[in-house]
Amino acid sequence: MHLADYLGLLHRSEGELADAFRTVARGHAEEPDVFHICERLAAQCDRHAAALRPFAERYGEEQEDEPERLHSDLFGDGVRSGGLGLLRDLHDLYLMASECDISWTMIGQGAQGARDTELLAVVDACEHETATQLAWLRTRMKQAAPQALVVA
Amino acid sequence: MPDRIADPWGPRTPYARGGEWPARTDVFLEEGTREEDVERWVQTASILHSNGDAYDMAVRDGRLVGVRGRAVDRVNRGRLGPKDLFGWQANRSRDRLTRPLVREGGRLVETDWDTAMGRVVERSRELLGSGPGGWGRFGFYTSGQLFLEEYYTLGVIGKAGIGTPHMDGNTRLCTATAAAALKASFGTDGQPGSYTDVDHCDAIAVYGHNVAETQTMLWARMLDRLHGADRPALLCVDPRLTPVAREADVHLAPVSGTNLALMNGLVHELIRNGWIDERYVRASTLGFEALERLTAGYPPGRVADICRVPSDDVRAAARLLGTCSRLLSTVLQGFYQSHEATAASCAVNNIHLLRGMIGLPGAGIYQMNGQPTAQNTRETGADGDLPGMRNWDNAEHIRELAALWNVDPAIIPHWAPPTHAMQIFRYAEQGSIRLLWVSATNPAVSLPDLGRIRSILGREELFLVVQDLFLTETARLADIVLPAATWGEKLGTFTSVDRTVHISETAVEPPGEARPDLDIFLDYARRMDFRDRDGAPLVKWHDAEGAFEAWKACSRGRPCDYTGITYDMLRGGSGVQWPCTDEAPHGTERLYAGGRFNTDPDFCETYGHDLTTGAAHTEAEYRAREPRGRAFLQAHEWTPPPERTSDDYPLVLTTGRTVYHFHTRTKTGRASQLAAAAPDVWVELNAADAAALGASEGDRMRVESPRGAIEAPARISGVRPGVVFVPFHYGYWDAGDAAGPGAGAGRAANELTITAWDPVSKQPAFKVAAVRVTRLGAGDGPSPAPTTGASAPAAGVAAPATTGGAAAEARSRMEEA
Numbered sequence: 001m002h003l004a005d006y007l008g009l010l011h012r013s014e015g016e017l018a019d020a021f022r023t024v025a026r027g028h029a030e031e032p033d034v035f036h037i038c039e040r041l042a043a044q045c046d047r048h049a050a051a052l053r054p055f056a057e058r059y060g061e062e063q064e065d066e067p068e069r070l071h072s073d074l075f076g077d078g079v080r081s082g083g084l085g086l087l088r089d090l091h092d093l094y095l096m097a098s099e100c101d102i103s104w105t106m107i108g109q110g111a112q113g114a115r116d117t118e119l120l121a122v123v124d125a126c127e128h129e130t131a132t133q134l135a136w137l138r139t140r141m142k143q144a145a146p147q148a149l150v151v152a
Numbered sequence: 153m154p155d156r157i158a159d160p161w162g163p164r165t166p167y168a169r170g171g172e173w174p175a176r177t178d179v180f181l182e183e184g185t186r187e188e189d190v191e192r193w194v195q196t197a198s199i200l201h202s203n204g205d206a207y208d209m210a211v212r213d214g215r216l217v218g219v220r221g222r223a224v225d226r227v228n229r230g231r232l233g234p235k236d237l238f239g240w241q242a243n244r245s246r247d248r249l250t251r252p253l254v255r256e257g258g259r260l261v262e263t264d265w266d267t268a269m270g271r272v273v274e275r276s277r278e279l280l281g282s283g284p285g286g287w288g289r290f291g292f293y294t295s296g297q298l299f300l301e302e303y304y305t306l307g308v309i310g311k312a313g314i315g316t317p318h319m320d321g322n323t324r325l326c327t328a329t330a331a332a333a334l335k336a337s338f339g340t341d342g343q344p345g346s347y348t349d350v351d352h353c354d355a356i357a358v359y360g361h362n363v364a365e366t367q368t369m370l371w372a373r374m375l376d377r378l379h380g381a382d383r384p385a386l387l388c389v390d391p392r393l394t395p396v397a398r399e400a401d402v403h404l405a406p407v408s409g410t411n412l413a414l415m416n417g418l419v420h421e422l423i424r425n426g427w428i429d430e431r432y433v434r435a436s437t438l439g440f441e442a443l444e445r446l447t448a449g450y451p452p453g454r455v456a457d458i459c460r461v462p463s464d465d466v467r468a469a470a471r472l473l474g475t476c477s478r479l480l481s482t483v484l485q486g487f488y489q490s491h492e493a494t495a496a497s498c499a500v501n502n503i504h505l506l507r508g509m510i511g512l513p514g515a516g517i518y519q520m521n522g523q524p525t526a527q528n529t530r531e532t533g534a535d536g537d538l539p540g541m542r543n544w545d546n547a548e549h550i551r552e553l554a555a556l557w558n559v560d561p562a563i564i565p566h567w568a569p570p571t572h573a574m575q576i577f578r579y580a581e582q583g584s585i586r587l588l589w590v591s592a593t594n595p596a597v598s599l600p601d602l603g604r605i606r607s608i609l610g611r612e613e614l615f616l617v618v619q620d621l622f623l624t625e626t627a628r629l630a631d632i633v634l635p636a637a638t639w640g641e642k643l644g645t646f647t648s649v650d651r652t653v654h655i656s657e658t659a660v661e662p663p664g665e666a667r668p669d670l671d672i673f674l675d676y677a678r679r680m681d682f683r684d685r686d687g688a689p690l691v692k693w694h695d696a697e698g699a700f701e702a703w704k705a706c707s708r709g710r711p712c713d714y715t716g717i718t719y720d721m722l723r724g725g726s727g728v729q730w731p732c733t734d735e736a737p738h739g740t741e742r743l744y745a746g747g748r749f750n751t752d753p754d755f756c757e758t759y760g761h762d763l764t765t766g767a768a769h770t771e772a773e774y775r776a777r778e779p780r781g782r783a784f785l786q787a788h789e790w791t792p793p794p795e796r797t798s799d800d801y802p803l804v805l806t807t808g809r810t811v812y813h814f815h816t817r818t819k820t821g822r823a824s825q826l827a828a829a830a831p832d833v834w835v836e837l838n839a840a841d842a843a844a845l846g847a848s849e850g851d852r853m854r855v856e857s858p859r860g861a862i863e864a865p866a867r868i869s870g871v872r873p874g875v876v877f878v879p880f881h882y883g884y885w886d887a888g889d890a891a892g893p894g895a896g897a898g899r900a901a902n903e904l905t906i907t908a909w910d911p912v913s914k915q916p917a918f919k920v921a922a923v924r925v926t927r928l929g930a931g932d933g934p935s936p937a938p939t940t941g942a943s944a945p946a947a948g949v950a951a952p953a954t955t956g957g958a959a960a961e962a963r964s965r966m967e968e969a
Contacts, residue, residue: 031578032907036794037765083582135767142568142768143575146317151288152584 003110004059010103011052017096018045020075024089027079031086034140038093041133048100048126055119083148087141094137101130153963156180157829157956160234160811160940161364161372163964168381169514173351173373177230180237180962181210181218193220195723197227197646197654199297199639200235200814202327202521203367204648206727207232209240209640209659216240216640216660225726227347227652230965233368235814237962238826240640242819243660248621249635250664260623260633265665265675268632272589273679275615279586280314287565291318291576291585294534295592296326296523297815299644299656301699302669303525304706305691306591307533309673312557313682313690317565318585321535322593322815324573325916326522329488331530331537332913333497333519335758337505338783339751340541340711341530344504344743345480345516346729347650350374352514355385355476359500360411360486361520364395365811365941370482371395385472389414390486391806392836392877393870394942402469405872406459408804409491409793409920415499416790417455418470420447422506427474432508436747438777439785443502446787458790460874473503478514485522485808489918491793493910495763498786505783511745518649522809525646531712532703536570536914539703540710541757544569545771548754556706558684569768572914573599574907581608589617591669592636594816596625596892597883600905600916601859606892619672622818625883628890636669637662638819643696644670645722651729651740653714655722670696711743711750711757744783751779763788766911793920794908797874801857801922803841806871807880807901811941816881825960827886833862833899834937835925836869836877839946849949850931857923860903865935866927868949869942876925878904879943880918 025038079089104127111119154162156178165174179187193208206225210218219240223230252268253260280286292310294303303321310319331341338344350356350373364371377384378399388400389411397403406414422428423444433440452470456463473479481504487496497519509515521527533539542549544566554561571579577599579585588609599605609616609629618630627633641662647653662668667675674691682690693699697719707714707730716732716739729739750756759774761767763786797804812830813820820826835853837845847853851866855878862878871877878901884892887899898904901918908917934951937943945951 030581032574033766033909033911036908037911039794040791041765083584132762132765132767135762135769136765139569139761139766139768143571146285146568147288147579147584150285152582 001059003107003114004056006103006106006110007052007056007059010100010107011049011056013096013100013103014045014049014052017100018042018049020093020096021045023075024079024093028086028089034086037136044129044133048129051122051126055122083144083152087144087148090137090141090144094134094141097130097133097137101127101134104130153961155956155960156234156237156962157825157954157960158940160368161375162231163966164376164379165966166376166380169354169377170352173229173376174966175223175229177221177223177965178232178237178962179218179220179965180232185210185212185217187220190217192659194657194659195222196639196656197648197727198236199524200239200819201233201367202524202526202649203227203370204524204652204654204727205232205236205369206654207236211659214660216243227648227727228369231369231372234811234826235820238823238960239814239819241824242822243638243640245622245822247623248663248666249623249633250666252635252665253633255631260630268634269675269679272617272632272676275587276680287314287316288318288584289586290314290316291580291588293573293576293588293590293593293595294321294529296321296323296521296526296529297592298525298669299642299646299696300525300528300532300703301644301696302673303528303534304532304539304703305670305673305699307539308557308691309677309682311533311564312559313677313680315563315565317568318571318576318579319534319536320571320573320576321529322573322595322598323523323526323529323535324914325598326485327488327526328915329493329497329910329913330483330519330521332494333501336494336498336760336763336784336786336912337501338744338749339756339779341757342541342711342743343518343650344510345518345650346741347373348741349480349514349516350377353384353478353480354514355387355472355479357387357473357479357481358396359389359481359483360488360490361482361484362390362392362394362396362808362942363482363484366484366522366809367520368811385476387469387472391872391875392942402465402472404461404465404469406461407872408806408875410459410790411487411490411496412492412499412788413450413455413458413790414461414466415496416447416450417452417466418473419443419499419502419506420450421452421467421470422474422503423447425470425474428506429508432747433506436749436782437505437785438779438782439787443785443787446789478512479504479507479509480514480516482518482520484520486919488915491917491920492788492790493915493917494912495786495788498763502785505785508747511742511747516742521649527647527649527651531647531707536572539706541712542710543757543759545759546754557690558686559690560685574909574914574916577605577608580611580614583613586613587615587617589619590626591619594624594626594818594883596629597816597881597900597902600902600918601907602892602900602902603860604907619669620818624816624818625885625892634672635664635666636672637666642668642670645700647730648727652727653717653722653730654727655719670699748781749783751781751783753779760784761912763912764791794917795906795920795922797922801924803923803925804875805855805857805904805921805923806875806877806919807905808877810879810938810943812938813881816883821886825956829954829956830936830938832936833864833879833882833901834867834935834943835864836867836871836937836943837925838871838873839868840873841876842866842868845925845927847927849945849951850934852928852931854926854928855904855923857904857906857921859906861898862900862903863897863928864899865931867935867937867943868946869937869944870946876923
């Protein structure tokens with residue numbers, strides 16, 4: 001039974017994504033939409049992590065067995081500056097959110113296998129929010145890319 | 153004769169349901185001129201609000217001497233509001249710009265057109281030629297007050313000449329949410345209803361729309377029904393005690409930033425009580441289950457807690473909406489400039505969809521505009537839309553445009569969403585936009601967080617071109633100032649909220665060397681030598697009618713099809729509502745009869761967005777929903793606004809227009825009757841909040857947000873507790889300051905407002921800033937706030953009534969049609 005591994009992984013990933021959204025929000029506060037939406041999405045990630053916690057405990061979260069290679073150090077030095085910096089930071093957020101996204105898929109599959117309807121309900125409620133986070137990041141990057149890559 | 157400053161709406165002509173609104177011809181002529189002295193009456197419509205009131209300008213000895221309403225017109229039936237009656241006098245101001253100006257040694261000096269345009273073209277060529285991405289160095293920020301022909305020409309120059317996505321209008325500040333909500337619900341922009349719906353409805357719901365002051369003659373129509381034989385029920389949602397609220401059967405005053413919660417609560421009650429048309433919902437909408445699930449979480453008790461309104465009033469409002477037989481709804485800035493603007497506005501559409509009340513007489517929706525020609529910027533592509541309501545994400549739509557303009561599709565910027573106004577200013581702040589061309593608007597007063605905007609406009613590296621009638625706060629910061637003609641001095645058309653197209657003829661010559669905006673854009677295109685794929689000039693027309701004909705070709709087959717309209721058709725009679733085609737040669741009064749909407753994937757204007765974040769949906773996702781002509785019910789959770797009150801900033805600021813002024817007062821501040829009626833800024837406080845601050849009527853107050861401060865006298869009014877109101881757009885030109893507050897106290901509401909915008913419409917959230925208010929000292933009498941509108945003094949507060957005296961008397965003739 002390795003469901004606990006993925007629950008721990010996602011629990012931690014959501015926490016780190018929340019931190020990263022907040023770092024980007026404050027580091028790019030001069031982009032008001034980025035600031036406000038990243039703050040909002042950070043709170044959403046906090047809620048995801050909180051919703052996962054009881055399941056992580058139920059399935060015996062085992063920290064030492066978690067798969068590593070997370071992007072927790074992506075924002076270790078804070079954000080980058082300028083138009084290209086914004087693009088790169090959003091790009092890194094996208095990678096982190098993708099990590100969460102595919103983890104939700106795995107956990108959804110695990111929950112089906114475990115016949116855990118409560119966990120499935122959490123997955124149903126949260127995974128589309130993560131998908132929307134990805135869609136927003138893609139939308140915002142597409143908007144910023146031509147100016148940042150060609151003009152500025 | 154009625155004093156139309158004291159009575160902005162004029163005499164009542166009550167009428168019953170299903171009747172025709174009686175004509176009432178309003179006339180105002182300058183002193184010493186009688187109607188029989190007028191040499192020519194020249195047709196036009198209002199350019200000082202979005203109602204579309206039709207009137208004739210009186211000309212004598214080559215100058216404007218007055219106005220007279222057009223009784224034949226479907227919009228106003230001859231009536232005129234105070235801005236129409238008096239505003240035209242600004243055209244004759246002595247401080248009109250008459251010659252181009254260029255900056256020399258830090259000062260603006262007069263020059264000739266060749267020199268001014270030569271410099272604009274020289275800089276343009278330099279920026280276009282300096283490596284790849286030249287398009288990205290240009291930004292165009294235009295107005296909601298030019299004509300259709302001018303917007304279309306500018307759109308072609310920007311989108312097919314330069315190829316830049318950085319084009320927007322100040323309609324972004326006032327009306328972008330109207331467009332976004334219409335697209336999100338119905339597939340394309342365009343109002344479903346008609347102003348005649350006032351004649352047929354039995355209930356009117358007014359959401360965040362102080363219609364009595366923003367569109368006085370639309371309100372006069374409503375008042376005439378309200379005072380007629382079978383009065384429609386009236387619901388008002390507004391934190392202020394507006395004239396609408398005073399007439400209402402139910403007045404809900406939610407605290408700012410909670411509109412979506414309220415709307416979800418109303419929908420909750422409609423569904424719970426079965427006040428829905430199930431057959432219509434099944435046949436003509438998508439998303440009912442999600443809406444039902446989501447709004448289940450908004451019972452009246454919870455809504456009352458969030459919005460701080462009585463739960464019984466929420467129930468009463470829902471009953472009014474749910475039990476009427478023909479519902480007319482109207483929405484404006486109280487929703488559009490607030491938190492979750494698009495989602496809350498879509499919720500109004502939801503109510504009509506749930507009740508099956510679209511496309512029928514009396515069952516209209518006005519997703520209203522504030523600016524008179526806002527509809528045209530959206531149609532023609534001078535703002536963040538593609539001409540003809542085409543879809544940026546639809547490759548076939550781009551190919552159509554490229555074929556029409558005979559250019560390579562690659563030049564039309566469709567790779568990303570169009571750049572909205574606030575982002576244009578951000579790119580200018582960062583230095584990637586190097587040339588910003590501002591026409592007929594005044595961002596140095598109208599945009600949020602003015603300190604920041606002034607510093608952007610004043611940047612050394614930014615080449616700022618300003619095209620306007622006056623040396624506005626923005627023009628004072630320009631490198632080049634181009635003197636423009638205004639309505640009455642140029643020919644063109646424009647379209648009101650209910651899709652009525654009017655023509656505006658040339659009555660008099662512009663002053664000095666001032667030129668019509670169309671001529672300026674055509675001159676630029678010629679000097680820049682923009683070419684099509686065959687080497688012919690890109691812009692193939694030379695005058696207004698030519699531009700109109702070109703636009704008609706662009707509109708063909710699209711929702712806003714103008715192909716059946718000609719200038720001659722618009723002359724003499726009334727306006728015509730688009731679409732007007734071979735099949736509908738007299739225009740179309742209502743859209744979406746029969747419950748069929750413009751949501752076909754090949755026809756729609758957008759594939760949609762997540763309304764909470766603005767994330768774009770893909771074409772594949774959209775097609776998978778198989779809309780098949782059905783409208784979208786939009787379901788979204790309320791979330792708290794971006795700036796919340798705190799111990800430091802305990803009150804919420806809301807801003808708005810008053811009946812006597814328009815935009816940044818560049819015109820209305822120069823019409824003596826209007827300027828005298830509301831000469832200076834004020835701050836409105838509820839009696840309870842005022843008492844807590846130790847403030848009484850007229851006391852000098854300081855209002856501060858984290859971004860700036862203003863000082864203004866207090867008006868103790870009927871605004872809801874916890875909310876303070878400051879009128880926008882008092883600026884600095886008539887306060888002795890050049891471009892900003894300098895060392896003195898701020899006067900513009902936007903010194904205080906937050907830079908934040910709706911994620912879908914990108915409309916700034918002017919109505920949700922947290923502020924603190926302190927009393928500075930006693931004043932020298934009551935505040936200058938008008939007593940006629942929402943700023944009327946609270947009971948027991950003494951202030952002299954706002955009047956205009958003999959100078960504001962206008963004739964109203966009721967006997968003839």
